[in-house]
Amino acid sequence: MHAFDVLRDPVRRRILELLADGEHASGEVAAVIEREFAITQAAVSQHLKVLRDSGFATVRPDGARRIYAVDADPLQDVDAWLDRFRRFWEPKLDALETEIARGRRKRT
Amino acid sequence: MHAFDVLRDPVRRRILELLADGEHASGEVAAVIEREFAITQAAVSQHLKVLRDSGFATVRPDGARRIYAVDADPLQDVDAWLDRFRRFWEPKLDALETEIARGRRKRT
DNA sequence: GGTTTATATTAGTGAATACTTAAATCAGGG
DNA sequence: CCCTGATTTAAGTATTCACTAATATAAACC
Numbered sequence: 001m002h003a004f005d006v007l008r009d010p011v012r013r014r015i016l017e018l019l020a021d022g023e024h025a026s027g028e029v030a031a032v033i034e035r036e037f038a039i040t041q042a043a044v045s046q047h048l049k050v051l052r053d054s055g056f057a058t059v060r061p062d063g064a065r066r067i068y069a070v071d072a073d074p075l076q077d078v079d080a081w082l083d084r085f086r087r088f089w090e091p092k093l094d095a096l097e098t099e100i101a102r103g104r105r106k107r108t
Numbered sequence: 109m110h111a112f113d114v115l116r117d118p119v120r121r122r123i124l125e126l127l128a129d130g131e132h133a134s135g136e137v138a139a140v141i142e143r144e145f146a147i148t149q150a151a152v153s154q155h156l157k158v159l160r161d162s163g164f165a166t167v168r169p170d171g172a173r174r175i176y177a178v179d180a181d182p183l184q185d186v187d188a189w190l191d192r193f194r195r196f197w198e199p200k201l202d203a204l205e206t207e208i209a210r211g212r213r214k215r216t
Numbered sequence: 217g218g219t220t221t222a223t224a225t226t227a228g229t230g231a232a233t234a235c236t237t238a239a240a241t242c243a244g245g246g
Numbered sequence: 247c248c249c250t251g252a253t254t255t256a257a258g259t260a261t262t263c264a265c266t267a268a269t270a271t272a273a274a275c276c
Contacts, residue, residue: 008116009264013189020192026223043265045224064222064273072196079190079197081121084128086187088180117234134253151235153254172243172252 003074006054011037012047016070019057023069111182114162119145120155124178127165131177 006012014036015029030044048068051057055074060067114120122144123137138152156176159165163182168175 002116002118004112004116004121008110008112010110011264013112017192027221030223039264040266041223042225042267046264049224061273066223070193070196072193075190075193076197078186079194082183082187082190084125085178085180085183088178089184089187119234135251138253147234148236149252150237150254154234157254169243174253 001050001054003054003056003078006050006056006074007078009047009050011039011044012051012056015044015047015051016056016075019068019070023060023067025062025065025067027065029068109158109162111162111164111186114158114164114182115186117155117158119147119152120159120164123152123155123159124164124183127176127178131168131175133170133173133175135173137176 007016011033014033018024018029018032026045026048027041029048030041033039033044033047034041048057048059048066051068052059055071057068058071060069115124119141122141126132126137126140134153134156135149137156138149141147141152141155142149156165156167156174159176160167163179165176166179168177
């Protein structure tokens with residue numbers, strides 16, 4: 001599943017926003033999303049599965065709970081794809097400045 | 109239609125990549141896409157319509173031809189959404205450095 | 217062990233959407 | 247004008263996918 005397929009869904013984007021503030025248990029995420037989007041816990045769990053399977057989130061057990069956290073790798077891929085369009089809105093920088101500023105490094 | 113809905117489709121992403129190199133007539137885009145994705149010219153035209161309607165591309169007539177160009181505004185929106193995740197992969201910068209480097213400005 | 221709490225999975229359904237073929241629009245040249 | 251080339255639009259279809267309801271799994275607590 002391509003990164004943009006994952007990000008297409010507003011519920012998944014919102015979940016990632018929540019996880020960007022720090023890790024959260026499945027139930028904590030579900031509580032917010034159920035309220036904001038009026039969908040069931042099962043639906044949220046399915047979205048979390050998509051995020052897991054596509055590498056956007058990692059999970060760690062804590063007793064009966066599952067603690068989710070962002071994995072930024074696929075987001076960095078999206079950021080890299082945007083590179084070719086940056087010149088449309090960013091001022092011109094010399095190469096070194098750009099390198100330092102953006103801290104972009106090749107991923108292994 | 110949300111920016112991510114538009115970018116979800118690989119054909120549309122490829123079209124944007126082509127337009128990133130400079131403007132192209134509909135037919136020029138179609139020739140490449142037809143070859144790479146094995147779809148009809150009509151399908152390409154429909155994708156171009158989505159890009160127009162969603163603000164990712166602008167059109168200008170040139171006789172019977174339609175010249176397409178990138179409009180980066182919605183891409184910049186995507187870039188802005190990614191901001192909250194940048195700290196996961198970018199080195200820490202002080203505020204001024206960041207401001208200068210990224211040239212991020214509020215869009216009106 | 218049985219109940220409760222937390223979470224995931226399965227099966228089924230409806231809506232969205234990307235495609236095809238066919239037809240419509242429209243500019244330019246003979 | 248009619249014809250050709252360039253492009254868009256329309257109608258119909260098949261697939262994808264996000265949802266619900268119901269069920270399964272599994273830890274925690276009594």
